[in-house]
Amino acid sequence: MPKIVDHDQYRRELLKQCFDLFAERGYAALTMRNIAQGLGVSTGTLYHYFPSKEGxxxxxxxxxTLRDIQSAIAAAGQQECVLGRVEAALEYVAQNEDFLRKQKLIWIEFYQHQHRESGAPTEVFHRVCQENEQHVAALLGLDDPKLIGFLSSVVDGILLHRIYEPQSYSFRDHARILIDMVKLYLTDRGSLRPLD
Incomplete structure (x- = not known):
């Protein structure tokens, strides 16, 4: 009897393994053949699931990104108040800091490569950022796009800063300050009761 393959699950497993390849060798250095070899599959199998390296x-x-946001939502969604959800989401980032820093570096390298090749902005990041910000806004229960964009930018900045200065303050130290800033911002805008 032939083996039944869940193609979508298999594609996700291949993608998960690809992350480590890109983290170790970089986007520009890899070809589809290199990726197939690293995954232990044929090049034809890889092209069956993905039209190109860029795809x-x-x-x-x-x-x-979707997996990260779903995990953060699961962690933060158990909190009842906005600040509790912000704190839980930031704790998720702190617990996964190494992976998320690698992710940022890989994304930056891809962006540089694509920009050198075409000179055009990379649309995938724009779409993913928009989707993420919608998920984060829903999770936090906030209808404030500027605040959501600010939170995303600060978290990205902290992760990048920690690459350059790993011995400086921890992500949690920075997150504590960010939570205090969000608390003041929400109080000032009337989204929270005034602080005692």
Missing amino acids: LFEQLVRET
Whole structure:
């Protein structure tokens, strides 16, 4: 009897393994043949699931980002108040800091490569950022796009800063300050009761 393969699950497993390849060798250094060899599959199998290296990478961006946001939502969604949800989401980032820093570096390298090749902005990041910000806004229960964009930018900045200065303050130290800033911002805008 032939083995029944869940193609979508298999594609996700291949993507998950690709992350480590891109983290170790970089986007520009890999070819589809290198990726297939690293995954232990034929090049034909890889092309069956992904039309090109760029297409594979764009799916990787979407899949890993969606997985991260779903995990953060699961962690933060158990909190009743906005600040509790912000704190839980930031704790998720702190617990996964190493992976998320690697992710940022891979995304930056892809962006540089694509920009050198075409000179055009990379649309996949724009779409993923918009989707993420919608998920984060729903999770936090906030209808304030500027605040959501600010939170995303600060978290990205902290992760990048920690690459350059790993011995400086921890992510949790920075997150504590960010939570205090959000608390003041929400209080000032009337979204929270005044602080005692």
